[in-house]
Amino acid sequence: MESSPPPPAKKPKMSSASGSDEDPESAAAAAPRRRPKRRKVAIFIAYCGAGYQGMQKNPGAKTIEGDLEEALFLAGAVPEPDRGNPRRYDWARAARTDKGVSAAGQVVSGRFYIDPPGLIDRLNAHLAAPIRAFGFARVTSSFNAKKFCDRRRYIYLLPVFALDRTAHPDREAVLASLGSDNELAKCSECSLRGRKLPGLPLQDPPSDPRSDKAFQFGDEERSRFNRILGGYVGTHNFHNFTTRTKAEDPAARRFIVSFAAGPVVRIKDTEFIRCEVVGQSFMLHQIRKMIGLAVAVMRNLAAESVMQTALRKFSFLWVSKREFFWGRDVNINVPTAPEVGLYLDECFFTSYNQKWKDSHEAVAMEGYVEQAEAFKEQFIFPHIADMEEKEGAVALWLHSLNLRNYPDLG
The missing domain is CATH 3.30.70.660 (Pseudouridine synthase I, catalytic domain, C-terminal subdomain)
Known part of the structure; x- marks a missing residue:
C-alpha cells in the first residue's frame, strides 16, 4: 500500500529582525503614528478689546474666546471632533471681560495637544494681531483658570x-449759566459732535471760570x-x-x-x-x-x-x-x-502655586512681563x-x- 505524500513544507515567516528587501522608510510610513497625549495647561494671553463683543463666546458676535477656540484648532491643539465644543477639552477663563475691555494678563486653561513643540508660535500664527499668546504652564489635571484664580x-x-468739575458741563448747566458771572462754556471738541449750543462761542474751558488757575x-x-x-x-x-x-x-x-x-x-x-x-x-x-x-x-x-x-x-x-x-x-x-x-x-x-510648588511650575506672569508691557x-x-x-x-x-x-x- 502506497503511503500518501507528505504535506508541503510551510514557508518560514520572515523575522522583522532578519534581512529583507523591503524599504524600511516605507515600513515606517505604513506603521500607525501615535497621537501625542493631551496635557492640561494654562495659557497666558493678551488682547485689545477694540472691535470685540467681550471675552466670552456669544453666538453671532465677534469675541476673543471665539477667535481663540478657532486658532487652537488650527494650531493642532484641539482635534476635529472637539472643534467648537470647548467643554470637551475643559476650557476655562480666569476672567470674563466686557465689550471693548482689553487684557494684558488673561489666563485660559484646557486639555490640549502641545506636542510637537511650538504651540505658542502656531497659535499666534492663526490669531489676529490684537490677540497674542505669551506662553503656557503645565498644570494639574484638576486645574481650572476661573476656580483657581485667587485675585x-x-x-x-x-x-x-x-x-x-468745570470741564465738559452738561447742556442744561451751560444754558443755565448764560449771562451770569459764572458763565460756563462747552468744549469745541464736543461741539463738533452735535452738542453745539446757540449763542456760545467755540472754546475749550479746561480751567475753572472763577479762577485763573488750571x-x-x-x-x-x-x-x-x-x-x-x-x-x-x-x-x-x-x-x-x-x-x-x-x-x-x-x-x-x-x-x-x-x-x-x-x-x-x-x-x-x-x-x-x-x-x-x-x-x-x-x-x-x-x-x-x-x-x-x-x-x-x-x-x-x-x-x-x-x-x-x-x-x-x-x-x-x-x-x-x-x-x-x-x-x-x-x-x-x-x-x-x-x-x-x-x-x-x-x-x-497664589493658593494653587503654594500647594503645588514642589511638583508643578507656577501659574504666574513673571516670565512674560516684558512681553505684556510691549x-x-x-x-x-x-x-x-x-x-x-x-x-x-x-x-x-x-x-x-x-x-x-x-x-x-x-
Missing part, C-alpha cells in the same frame, strides 16, 4: 480732566480721590454696581482688596490717572460703575454718603432708639464709566488714547453725568 487686578486709565491733579485731589476709592475696599454688597442682581443674592457680596489712584501718565496728548483695583472677583460692569460713582462724587454731583448708601443691602427703618427693622432694598442708579479705559492687568493663583504700548494704550482724542469717549460721557439722568445721586 484679579484691573487698571482703569481715567483722563485727568474727568475730575475737573485744574491739576495735585496732592489734595489725589488724597480725596483715594479716600473715595478706599470706600470700596472690604466686603460689600455691590448689587447697585451691576445689572439684574438682587440685593439678597449672595453673588452681590464681593471682596475688594485694594483700590487706589496711582501716578499720572501721559499717552500721546492726554494725561490719565492710573486707577488700580484688586479683588477676588468682579461682576458685570462693577468696576466701571465704581469708577463712575467716584467721578460723580469728585465732580460734586453726589455726596460721599451716596456711595455708602449704594453699598447697603437694605435701608433701615427705625422704630425707637434701640429697635429697628430691615426696610426695602436700596436701589440706586449708578453711572457707568466708558469701557475703553479698563483692562485686565493680571490674574493671581503689548500694552503697542495696542492697549494707543487705543485708549485714540478713543479719547478722536471719539471723546469720556468727555461725551461727562455730559450725561447730571442729576437729570441720575436723580438718585442728588
Whole structure:
C-alpha cells in the first residue's frame, strides 16, 4: 500500500529582525503614528478689546474666546471632533471681560495637544494681531483658570480732566449759566459732535471760570480721590454696581482688596490717572460703575454718603432708639464709566502655586512681563488714547453725568 505524500513544507515567516528587501522608510510610513497625549495647561494671553463683543463666546458676535477656540484648532491643539465644543477639552477663563475691555494678563486653561513643540508660535500664527499668546504652564489635571484664580487686578486709565468739575458741563448747566458771572462754556471738541449750543462761542474751558488757575491733579485731589476709592475696599454688597442682581443674592457680596489712584501718565496728548483695583472677583460692569460713582462724587454731583448708601443691602427703618427693622432694598442708579479705559492687568493663583510648588511650575506672569508691557504700548494704550482724542469717549460721557439722568445721586 502506497503511503500518501507528505504535506508541503510551510514557508518560514520572515523575522522583522532578519534581512529583507523591503524599504524600511516605507515600513515606517505604513506603521500607525501615535497621537501625542493631551496635557492640561494654562495659557497666558493678551488682547485689545477694540472691535470685540467681550471675552466670552456669544453666538453671532465677534469675541476673543471665539477667535481663540478657532486658532487652537488650527494650531493642532484641539482635534476635529472637539472643534467648537470647548467643554470637551475643559476650557476655562480666569476672567470674563466686557465689550471693548482689553487684557494684558488673561489666563485660559484646557486639555490640549502641545506636542510637537511650538504651540505658542502656531497659535499666534492663526490669531489676529490684537490677540497674542505669551506662553503656557503645565498644570494639574484638576486645574481650572476661573476656580483657581485667587485675585484679579484691573487698571482703569481715567483722563485727568474727568475730575475737573468745570470741564465738559452738561447742556442744561451751560444754558443755565448764560449771562451770569459764572458763565460756563462747552468744549469745541464736543461741539463738533452735535452738542453745539446757540449763542456760545467755540472754546475749550479746561480751567475753572472763577479762577485763573488750571485744574491739576495735585496732592489734595489725589488724597480725596483715594479716600473715595478706599470706600470700596472690604466686603460689600455691590448689587447697585451691576445689572439684574438682587440685593439678597449672595453673588452681590464681593471682596475688594485694594483700590487706589496711582501716578499720572501721559499717552500721546492726554494725561490719565492710573486707577488700580484688586479683588477676588468682579461682576458685570462693577468696576466701571465704581469708577463712575467716584467721578460723580469728585465732580460734586453726589455726596460721599451716596456711595455708602449704594453699598447697603437694605435701608433701615427705625422704630425707637434701640429697635429697628430691615426696610426695602436700596436701589440706586449708578453711572457707568466708558469701557475703553479698563483692562485686565493680571490674574493671581497664589493658593494653587503654594500647594503645588514642589511638583508643578507656577501659574504666574513673571516670565512674560516684558512681553505684556510691549503689548500694552503697542495696542492697549494707543487705543485708549485714540478713543479719547478722536471719539471723546469720556468727555461725551461727562455730559450725561447730571442729576437729570441720575436723580438718585442728588
